[in-house]
Amino acid sequence: MGEAVTSPAGQLEHAAVFYAAEDEYLDEVLGFVGAGLDNGDLVFVAVPGPKLGLLREHLNGRAGQVTFADMTQMGANPAWIIPRVRAFLDANPGRPVSYVGEPIWETRSAEELCEATRHEALINLAFAGVPVSILCPYDTTRLDPGVIANAEHTHPVVIREGRPHPSHAYAEAAMFPEDCDQPLPAPPPHATALPYRDGLAQVRAFAGAYARKAGLSSRRAADLVIAVHELAANTLRHTSSDGVLNIWASRGEVVCQVQDTGHVSDPLAGRCRPAPDAAHGHGLWVVHQLCDLVELRTGAGGTTVRLHMRLSS
Amino acid sequence: MCLRLAGEADLSVCGSLAEALAVPVAAGGDVHLDLAALTFADVSVTRMLAQTAAGLGPDRKMVLHGASPGLQRLVQLCWPDQPGLEVTDG
Incomplete structure (x- = not known):
């Protein structure tokens, strides 16, 4: 990461990376995983199933050093993700951790997208002061522009075209993006x-x-x-x-x-x-x-x- | 000593459950609960069982016999490694 966006050692880093093509995805995620391994971090990768195989294949001999999980299972309910990451941290006390988490994909329902976005916001609270570096990939070709805009709200750092920037839309004061923090619609008439x-x-x-x-x-x-x-x-x-x-x-x-x-x-x-x-x-x-x-x-x-x-x- | 619970047990029965549990706890030895006829137990009841088991001390245990799948789920979710608490199907 560039100088302007590095956090003090031992602090949470939480970046969204926006990708439009498979080679860009591989560059970003493999670069993050490789840097984590070089740094002596424990590395945990939770992405949707098909991408697991892709990453394993391109990690060559290093896949054995990485813990993988299928995010469509582990994060089917987005509220399951923070406890699972916390369990990974707790199982390895004192070790710095690099974590790739992709909780948002295009076939999620509107309600799931909203809850997954709220989960992304809660990451900042759950792991404040914890030595974990988190990278969240977002597919800009398949996700709605509103979902991408919300990712800018929930991540202190965003990475576009390989370059990290502080996110100006990141707002600790308003924890959740406005459209994900509305009262729930009334139950249907047949309830x-x-x-x-x-x-x-x-x-x-x-x-x-x-x-x-x-x-x-x-x-x-x-x-x-x-x-x-x-x-x-x-x-x-x-x-x-x-x-x-x-x-x-x-x-x-x-x-x-x-x-x-x-x-x-x-x-x-x-x-x-x-x-x-x-x-x-x-x-x-x-x-x-x-x-x-x-x-x-x-x-x-x-x-x-x-x-x-x-x-x- | 074995205590048998039946029906549905939720926060409204925690007081009387505590009294009932005090008997086998005071008697010494392991505490066996026959839960085969207990069709529902909530978090309050499960917490009371787990905390009573925790208070038995290192040489004693509480054994839940015939716990419903729901009760087993609650133990597994909230008190998976509780010393002194054992769950068996039989």
């Missing part, structure tokens, strides 16, 4: 609503019956019941008002939305495994781990959490 307070057994029975009828396997329906229950239990624990569960089926998935007057103050809630003896935090951790996608919006007006479970998973 079924259930207001609740302390009747959590009824909430579980309702969500479980709906999920199984909509076609979720019994195991996945049980996971969804746990997730919905934990959110409703948080309503009971942290607020004095009713909550509302909405549930509906659409486009091959079951969606549950839990809304209450509570406020989630930690933007990283659910993305770090709480300590075993922690009195709180396990609920949101479990919710994020069990579901295919979680959308959480919180503010002075309350909290809305939308859980997606695909029928095909």
